Each structure stands twice: as structure tokens, then as C-alpha cells.
Amino acid sequence: xxxxxxxxxxxxxxxxxxxxxxxxxxxxxxxxxxxxxxxxxxxxxxxxxxxxxxxxxxxxxxxxxxxxxxxxxxxxxxxxxxxxxxxxxxxxxxxxxxxxxxxxxxxxxxxxxxxxxxxxxxxxxxxxxxxxxxxxxxxxxxxxxxxxxxxxxxxxxxxxxxxxxxxxxxxxxxxxxxxxxxxxxxxxxxxxxxxxxxxxxxxxxxxxxxxxxxxxxxxxxxxxxxxxxxxxxxxxxxxxxxxxxxxxxxxxxxxxxxxxxxxxxxxxxxxxxxxxxxxxxxxxxxxxxxxxxxxxxxxxxxxxxxxxxxxxxxxxxxxxxxxxxxxxxxxxxxxxxxxxxxxxxxxxxxxxxxxxxxxxxxxxxxxxxxxxxxxxxxxxxxxxxxxxx
Numbered sequence: 001x002x003x004x005x006x007x008x009x010x011x012x013x014x015x016x017x018x019x020x021x022x023x024x025x026x027x028x029x030x031x032x033x034x035x036x037x038x039x040x041x042x043x044x045x046x047x048x049x050x051x052x053x054x055x056x057x058x059x060x061x062x063x064x065x066x067x068x069x070x071x072x073x074x075x076x077x078x079x080x081x082x083x084x085x086x087x088x089x090x091x092x093x094x095x096x097x098x099x100x101x102x103x104x105x106x107x108x109x110x111x112x113x114x115x116x117x118x119x120x121x122x123x124x125x126x127x128x129x130x131x132x133x134x135x136x137x138x139x140x141x142x143x144x145x146x147x148x149x150x151x152x153x154x155x156x157x158x159x160x161x162x163x164x165x166x167x168x169x170x171x172x173x174x175x176x177x178x179x180x181x182x183x184x185x186x187x188x189x190x191x192x193x194x195x196x197x198x199x200x201x202x203x204x205x206x207x208x209x210x211x212x213x214x215x216x217x218x219x220x221x222x223x224x225x226x227x228x229x230x231x232x233x234x235x236x237x238x239x240x241x242x243x244x245x246x247x248x249x250x251x252x253x254x255x256x257x258x259x260x261x262x263x264x265x266x267x268x269x270x271x272x273x274x275x276x277x278x279x280x281x282x283x284x285x286x287x288x289x290x291x292x293x294x295x296x297x298x299x300x301x302x303x304x305x306x307x308x309x310x311x312x313x314x315x316x317x318x319x320x321x322x323x324x325x326x327x328x329x330x331x332x333x334x335x336x337x338x339x340x341x342x343x344x345x346x347x348x349x350x351x352x353x354x355x356x357x358x359x360x361x362x363x364x365x366x367x368x369x370x371x372x373x374x375x376x377x378x379x380x381x382x383x384x385x386x387x388x389x
């Protein structure tokens with residue numbers, strides 16, 4: 001047999017072996033990952049979704065000087081260079097500014113990516129308020145039997161909220177075989193997160209894990225007896241005057257929500273989460289999220305060590321990020337590719353940015369664009385406030 005024939009046979013064997021490998025049920029996600037290759041803010045189109053129903057809409061008030069601010073050349077270049085699709089600024093419950101690019105508008109759906117983690121945190125607060133969850137210090141095993149024995153029994157809800165569970169989740173976005181890739185494209189999220197093992201002592205080290213948020217969503221489902229989307233609709237979305245139904249991507253038809261990502265809405269409605277936080281959990285006189293829970297959620301977990309920055313955590317609470325910029329403190333939800341909801345309490349303002357690309361540079365552990373978008377938001381607020389005088 002000549003070498004060309006041997007090479008041909010070897011090639012056929014490899015193709016058959018690869019086909020058999022990809023046909024295995026546990027490798028279903030690889031095919032999807034290879035087809036789509038890169039995540040996108042429009043990925044709700046490739047997944048099954050569950051509707052998060054809106055209630056009676058409460059359109060945002062438009063400030064008398066709405067959209068009178070003009071982005072300067074440097075600001076506009078930054079927005080376009082990083083392929084922004086939306087930028088919105090609200091103050092005192094009125095829209096000051098909004099801009100859209102790339103064919104997107106005020107009604108366009110866009111993926112939250114990990115901003116969804118902050119939404120899940122708010123829902124934990126709602127479940128505590130409703131009495132479904134007794135305390136964040138409850139062991140996870142009180143709600144999920146898979147965590148009732150062994151090292152997993154030491155993990156509490158608070159450990160999940162602060163990303164300090166010590167579980168074996170692999171938060172890698174660039175490898176085909178990571179748990180995050182499998183969680184995003186796979187069709188059995190519950191099994192994926194319930195089968196994790198403990199690799200570090202809980203409550204000691206901050207390590208960002210999407211699996212921790214997914215476990216929180218399973219606790220909410222188990223405790224409330226509702227799907228995550230239905231509970232989010234009942235407790236938040238119908239109460240904050242959302243103008244559109246939201247879509248929460250599922251792992252399969254009638255499956256569970258990809259709670260660590262994939263809440264799909266638009267800039268105006270995303271801003272309502274920021275306004276709710278700014279209101280200390282209250283909307284139209286109703287306490288939706290307990291103010292005491294929010295106060296804890298927006299306080300950094302300074303007792304945790306962050307190996308990435310080699311210091312104690314001063315930037316993360318219960319699935320919400322925090323930062324100080326130019327003397328202004330801000331709390332924010334943040335997602336892959338640069339999805340942000342910023343809350344600036346000192347200015348009573350909310351800023352939302354959505355887009356296709358995030359700046360890869362870091363300043364003190366935070367993406368560089370966090371600084372830029374907050375500063376543009378502050379400039380818009382100050383400019384309009386100054387012109388009112």
C-alpha cells in the first residue's frame with residue numbers, strides 16, 4: 001500500500017472518529033460552538049427563549065434639554081471604535097441623552113451577557129423579601145440536595161453571591177472545552193453546575209464563576225416554585241414599567257434560563273434596573289427589593305482575597321461591581337463585549353452602554369471603557385445641569 005493510500009485511509013478514519021465524537025450527546029454543544037464561533041449580542045436568535053412579561057408600561061420622561069448634548073469628536077470616535085449600539089443617560093428619572101448606532105434603536109433587543117448576574121442578585125433579594133429564602137447564610141444544600149453532603153455542604157448562598165464558592169467552574173471564554181463554553185452552547189445547564197466539585201475553601205477567595213450565578217437561579221426556582229423568567233416578571237419587570245417583554249435564553253426548549261447571561265432587552269428598559277437600585281429597591285412607593293439587602297449587595301466583600309489583583313476585594317459585592325472615578329462612586333452591572341448599567345448615586349443618575357466590543361485594557365482590574373463611559377455620563381449630567389442654571 002503506497003503512502004498516498006495510507007494517508008487517505010487515515011484521513012477517513014479521523015473524519016469518522018470526529019463525527020462519532022461530535023455525535024455523542026455530551027458533545028452537542030461543540031457543534032454549536034463551531035458553527036457560531038463567536039458570541040454576539042443578537043444570540044437570542046439562535047437559542048430557545050422564555051418571555052419575561054412586562055406589565056403596564058411607564059415610558060421615561062424626557063428632560064426639557066433631552067438630546068441637546070453633542071458628543072465631541074473623541075467621544076464619538078470611542079463609541080464607534082468599540083462598536084457601540086446604544087448609550088443612554090438618565091437623571092432624576094428623566095432621559096437626558098440617548099444615541100444608537102449600527103441599526104439598533106430604543107426597541108432593539110440586545111444580550112445582557114453577565115449583566116444578568118446582577119439581575120439574579122436582585123431576584124435573590126426579592127425571594128428573601130417573600131420569605132422563600134430564609135437567609136443568605138443558608139447552606140445551598142437546604143435548597144439543592146446535591147449540595148447537602150460532603151464539602152459542598154459548607155457552601156452558602158452568600159458564597160455564591162460573592163463569587164467565593166470554591167467550586168470547580170472553569171471561567172474561560174476562549175477554549176472550546178471550558179465549562180463556560182459548554183454552559184453557553186450546551187443543553188443541560190443544571191447538570192453542569194450541580195456536578196461541580198469543591199476545589200478551594202468557600203468564603204476565602206474571590207474567583208469569578210458563572211456557575212455560581214447559575215446555582216443561585218436554581219435555588220430561586222426551587223424556593224419559589226416558578227421559572228426564573230416568571231419570577232422576574234412578577235417581582236420586577238411588571239413593577240418597574242418596562243415597555244417591552246424581555247427574553248431570557250434557555251439551555252433547551254422549555255429548559256432553564258442561562259441565568260449567568262442572556263437576559264435580552266433594550267437600553268431604556270435595562271436602565272430600569274439601574275433606577276431600581278438608585279431608588280434603594282423601591283418603585284412607585286413599593287419596596288420591591290429589600291433596602292437592607294441592597295445595602296449589603298452594594299458593599300464590597302473586603303474579607304475576600306482576589307488573586308488577580310493580589311489584594312482584598314474592594315470592587316464586588318453580591319453580583320454587583322463598584323468603582324470610584326473622579327470622586328464619584330458608582331455601582332454597575334457588567335457583561336461581555338461591554339454591556340453596562342452604571343448607577344451614580346451622587347448624581348442621581350443611570351448610564352447604560354450596549355455594544356459589540358469591550359476595551360481589552362484594564363485599569364486597576366476594571367475594563368478601561370468603564371472609566372470612559374462613566375466620565376461621558378458625568379459630563380452629560382453636568383453639562384445639562386450647568387445649562388439649567
